[in-house]
Amino acid sequence: MDLLFLGTSSGTPTRARNVTALALLEDTGKSWYLIDCGEGTQHRLLRTPLSLHDLRAICITHVHGDHCYGLPGLLASAGMMGRKAALTIIAPQGIETWVRATLEMSQSWLGYDLDFHAVESLGEWRNLNMRIEATALSHRVPCYGYSFTEARPDPRLDIDRLERDGVPRGPLWGQLARGFDVEHEGRKLRSDDYLSFSRAPQRIVIGGDNDRPELLADACRGAQLLVHEATYTEAVANDARNDFGHSTAASVARFAQTVGLPNLVLTHFSARYQKNAGRGHSIDDLYAEASALYAGKLLLAEDFMRLHLGKDGQLTPVEPPRPRPSR
Amino acid sequence: MDLLFLGTSSGTPTRARNVTALALLEDTGKSWYLIDCGEGTQHRLLRTPLSLHDLRAICITHVHGDHCYGLPGLLASAGMMGRKAALTIIAPQGIETWVRATLEMSQSWLGYDLDFHAVESLGEWRNLNMRIEATALSHRVPCYGYSFTEARPDPRLDIDRLERDGVPRGPLWGQLARGFDVEHEGRKLRSDDYLSFSRAPQRIVIGGDNDRPELLADACRGAQLLVHEATYTEAVANDARNDFGHSTAASVARFAQTVGLPNLVLTHFSARYQKNAGRGHSIDDLYAEASALYAGKLLLAEDFMRLHLGKDGQLTPVEPPRPRPSR
Numbered sequence: 001m002d003l004l005f006l007g008t009s010s011g012t013p014t015r016a017r018n019v020t021a022l023a024l025l026e027d028t029g030k031s032w033y034l035i036d037c038g039e040g041t042q043h044r045l046l047r048t049p050l051s052l053h054d055l056r057a058i059c060i061t062h063v064h065g066d067h068c069y070g071l072p073g074l075l076a077s078a079g080m081m082g083r084k085a086a087l088t089i090i091a092p093q094g095i096e097t098w099v100r101a102t103l104e105m106s107q108s109w110l111g112y113d114l115d116f117h118a119v120e121s122l123g124e125w126r127n128l129n130m131r132i133e134a135t136a137l138s139h140r141v142p143c144y145g146y147s148f149t150e151a152r153p154d155p156r157l158d159i160d161r162l163e164r165d166g167v168p169r170g171p172l173w174g175q176l177a178r179g180f181d182v183e184h185e186g187r188k189l190r191s192d193d194y195l196s197f198s199r200a201p202q203r204i205v206i207g208g209d210n211d212r213p214e215l216l217a218d219a220c221r222g223a224q225l226l227v228h229e230a231t232y233t234e235a236v237a238n239d240a241r242n243d244f245g246h247s248t249a250a251s252v253a254r255f256a257q258t259v260g261l262p263n264l265v266l267t268h269f270s271a272r273y274q275k276n277a278g279r280g281h282s283i284d285d286l287y288a289e290a291s292a293l294y295a296g297k298l299l300l301a302e303d304f305m306r307l308h309l310g311k312d313g314q315l316t317p318v319e320p321p322r323p324r325p326s327r
Numbered sequence: 328m329d330l331l332f333l334g335t336s337s338g339t340p341t342r343a344r345n346v347t348a349l350a351l352l353e354d355t356g357k358s359w360y361l362i363d364c365g366e367g368t369q370h371r372l373l374r375t376p377l378s379l380h381d382l383r384a385i386c387i388t389h390v391h392g393d394h395c396y397g398l399p400g401l402l403a404s405a406g407m408m409g410r411k412a413a414l415t416i417i418a419p420q421g422i423e424t425w426v427r428a429t430l431e432m433s434q435s436w437l438g439y440d441l442d443f444h445a446v447e448s449l450g451e452w453r454n455l456n457m458r459i460e461a462t463a464l465s466h467r468v469p470c471y472g473y474s475f476t477e478a479r480p481d482p483r484l485d486i487d488r489l490e491r492d493g494v495p496r497g498p499l500w501g502q503l504a505r506g507f508d509v510e511h512e513g514r515k516l517r518s519d520d521y522l523s524f525s526r527a528p529q530r531i532v533i534g535g536d537n538d539r540p541e542l543l544a545d546a547c548r549g550a551q552l553l554v555h556e557a558t559y560t561e562a563v564a565n566d567a568r569n570d571f572g573h574s575t576a577a578s579v580a581r582f583a584q585t586v587g588l589p590n591l592v593l594t595h596f597s598a599r600y601q602k603n604a605g606r607g608h609s610i611d612d613l614y615a616e617a618s619a620l621y622a623g624k625l626l627l628a629e630d631f632m633r634l635h636l637g638k639d640g641q642l643t644p645v646e647p648p649r650p651r652p653s654r
Contacts, residue, residue, distance in 0.1 A: 012369075039369070043340050046341070065403050065429075069403075080339055097432070102392075105421050106396070140434070
């Protein structure tokens with residue numbers, strides 16, 4: 001799986017960082033998933049190879065504007081570009097009401113269906129390649145983290161069982177191998193019964209806004225990577241004037257170290273942290289604070305940064321985090 | 328007055344053009360006005376010298392998303408930046424309901440008041456420096472153009488009358504000169520009664536989406552400049568597959584020529600028109616079509632283009648249309 005960061009600032013955009021959005025790409029093809037959709041997400045997408053036609057699902061962590069105000073514009077643009085396939089949106093219930101009211105107010109008629117799932121009662125959502133689960137977090141409003149798990153890692157057909165059950169070699173085998181259940185001579189054959197998986201699935205956990213990283217302990221079991229907000233350093237967070245409801249670089253690093261996560265990416269930085277800060281707050285302060293407490297692979301997200309999580313669990317940058325130039 | 332174009336694309340953003348937004352700046356200071364607020368307008372503002380603290384009013388032409396989806400994010404960011412002064416919003420009534428519902432849904436509490444005026448019953452809005460009036464246009468939904476007129480062009484105190492009325496030289500004269508009504512010895516003195524204006528006011532008319540430019544004939548009387556959408560060339564508009572409700576470069580140019588407007592700026596171009604288009608549609612096609620029919624000063628808007636309308640009625644570029652580089 002790949003991650004492509006589309007927005008890594010908390011609250012308001014800066015000139016270098018947009019508000020929150022993150023794309024997760026399947027290894028198996030062009031399909032991708034969007035986690036959060038701050039204002040201007042569709043503009044960020046124009047500078048990536050991702051197409052709104054290949055978007056399989058959108059997951060929204062919570063109702064704050066910097067995580068969802070880009071949703072109506074992105075949905076409308078997908079419609080204007082001719083999308084016809086229904087689009088899954090997993091989000092707090094208030095989001096569905098608001099999105100439908102917004103499209104109605106602006107008289108935007110999409111040419112495709114919105115298939116909303118309330119995150120409050122999600123259980124799990126899955127398609128042939130991906131399984132999505134949600135975890136309740138701790139923030140000023142109800143907020144959720146999302147786990148993305150490969151549904152069928154390197155599937156292998158159980159040839160012995162197919163022959164034993166008299167399933168004829170040919171198209172049926174292909175269907176079963178690709179994850180589809182089939183009918184044969186009146187019997188229903190379940191793909192799951194004829195497949196085995198040769199390795200543990202890849203699993204990425206994406207936190208929302210959250211001041212208690214330890215709530216993700218169960219979700220992180222078997223995960224190779226956690227992406228989590230680290231809005232402040234401890235020094236700034238201890239200043240009473242700051243927003244509550246967020247994590248520090250230290251608190252996330254401490255959690256990741258405790259549960260033995262191999263890879264950690266921090267994001268959602270307060271706009272006060274700048275690159276090459278003079279006398280102000282530096283983005284390097286966040287890295288220094290986290291790296292002192294965490295021994296795994298640690299990265300700080302930037303807009304347009306793309307990362308590949310290999311089947312060996314190694315996390316590597318795919319290309320330099322540079323947008324293509326404007327036309 | 329100056330104009331600073333923040334978005335000049337119709338419907339969807341491109342990498343070079345955002346969806347509609349336009350800033351109008353007073354000559355008298357930092358105060359400015361925003362006409363339409365498509366998604367990503369606040370991001371465009373980060374690359375200009377304009378501050379949300381100095382924004383005096385927002386005028387929305389109609390409810391389509393590419394003209395208003397940026398409103399909640401811009402309002403929330405103004406709040407996070409500490410704005411305290413009430414903000415005037417002139418817009419179709421549905422916009423107020425939607426903005427208030429959106430802020431409520433996302434639990435965004437602004438630290439300032441929103442002072443909504445329904446454009447349907449506007450009459451006029453004015454402060455000391457500017458008078459705003461609306462004109463109903465013709466589009467797929469109710470849509471309005473806005474006229475901005477200097478309220479007090481180069482005011483001069485009527486000294487004779489002040490002395491005749493026994494108003495003592497000093498602070499009272501200063502108040503009256505700056506446009507404030509005052510009280511003196513129990514009498515109310517109206518600034519308007521003691522001021523004369525040495526020239527005709529500047530007047531800029533900004534159209535919304537509109538397929539009948541002639542509806543702006545009255546508004547354009549005494550105006551030095553019209554900004555109007557020209558979504559298509561005639562050739563493309565005649566193609567039955569295209570949206571109705573828009574003007575062509577030719578229809579706007581013909582109208583501006585008929586009413587004798589000295590300056591015309593076209594904007595809101597379909598994304599199909601590109602700069603340096605190879606075999607596709609070129610932005611030059613729009614210019615060629617309009618300039619063949621219009622003898623005044625003609626410009627095609629670009630994002631970040633800034634224009635100055637002088638007191639002599641001349642329209643001149645202020646600086647090259649280039650954003651500052653990202654940090």
